[in-house]
Amino acid sequence: MIKGEIPTRDIVARYSPAVRKYWLNWSNITCSHGVLYQKFICDDKKTNNLQLLVPNILRKEILRNCHDSVFAAHQGIHKTVDRIKEHYYWYRLSEDVKLHIKQCQVCNRWKKAIPKPKAALSNYCVGYPMDRIGTDVIGPLPVSKSNNRYILVVGDYFTRWMEAYPIPHQQAEEVAKSLFTNSFRDSAYL
Numbered sequence: 001m002i003k004g005e006i007p008t009r010d011i012v013a014r015y016s017p018a019v020r021k022y023w024l025n026w027s028n029i030t031c032s033h034g035v036l037y038q039k040f041i042c043d044d045k046k047t048n049n050l051q052l053l054v055p056n057i058l059r060k061e062i063l064r065n066c067h068d069s070v071f072a073a074h075q076g077i078h079k080t081v082d083r084i085k086e087h088y089y090w091y092r093l094s095e096d097v098k099l100h101i102k103q104c105q106v107c108n109r110w111k112k113a114i115p116k117p118k119a120a121l122s123n124y125c126v127g128y129p130m131d132r133i134g135t136d137v138i139g140p141l142p143v144s145k146s147n148n149r150y151i152l153v154v155g156d157y158f159t160r161w162m163e164a165y166p167i168p169h170q171q172a173e174e175v176a177k178s179l180f181t182n183s184f185r186d187s188a189y190l
Contacts, residue, residue: 018091022053029053038089051089062088063100074107124157132157135179137170154183 012023022029028039036053054062066072066083075083080097090096101107126132134157139150148166152175155162165182167174 021091040085040089049086051085051087054088054090056090059090059096063096067097067100068104068106074104074110077101126158129156129158129161133183135175137167137175139170152178154179 006026007023012020025038030037030039030050037050038053040049040051062084063080067074067080072080072083077094077098080101081094084093084097124132134155136153137150138153141149141151143149144166146166148168150167150170152165152167153162154165163183165178167178
């Protein structure tokens with residue numbers, strides 16, 4: 001960089017992804033007093049800034065100053081990235097900001113939990129008895145004289161008829177056996 005010579009692709013290929021990224025942007029990188037800067041065009045497309053290309057050793061301090069400080073006010077990812085980009089740049093800047101904010105104890109303490117969206121409720125039309133049934137297992141309960149610990153509850157959506165059957169355990173085979181021997185045996189719809 002100091003000599004002004006652009007290294008060849010073969011030479012740069014041996015280095016880290018960060019070096020390769022800077023090499024691709026070679027025309028926008030300048031050196032002043034032994035310090036590397038990148039020319040940066042602001043969002044208004046008119047203003048040119050010089051961003052300091054930050055070495056690894058200074059990145060944590062910049063992240064703390066631009067996110068954790070009283071003046072930074074623990075803003076979100078996008079605002080913190082924008083604040084840093086006003087004066088600084090480094091490879092994978094956005095990823096480092098995301099990680100820093102994810103690990104920020106103050107942000108985690110005050111961040112509101114984002115509720116998971118729930119599926120919209122809708123009516124389910126059933127046309128005849130046993131068209132749709134619902135099942136649930138209650139238990140474990142105290143062991144009965146016939147060695148059962150659970151109760152299988154079966155409800156018909158059409159008639160709203162409910163039945164309960166004792167079962168010894170809640171494995172799928174036992175539930176299926178109880179459904180077919182008890183609930184479905186009198187059904188004319190099977």
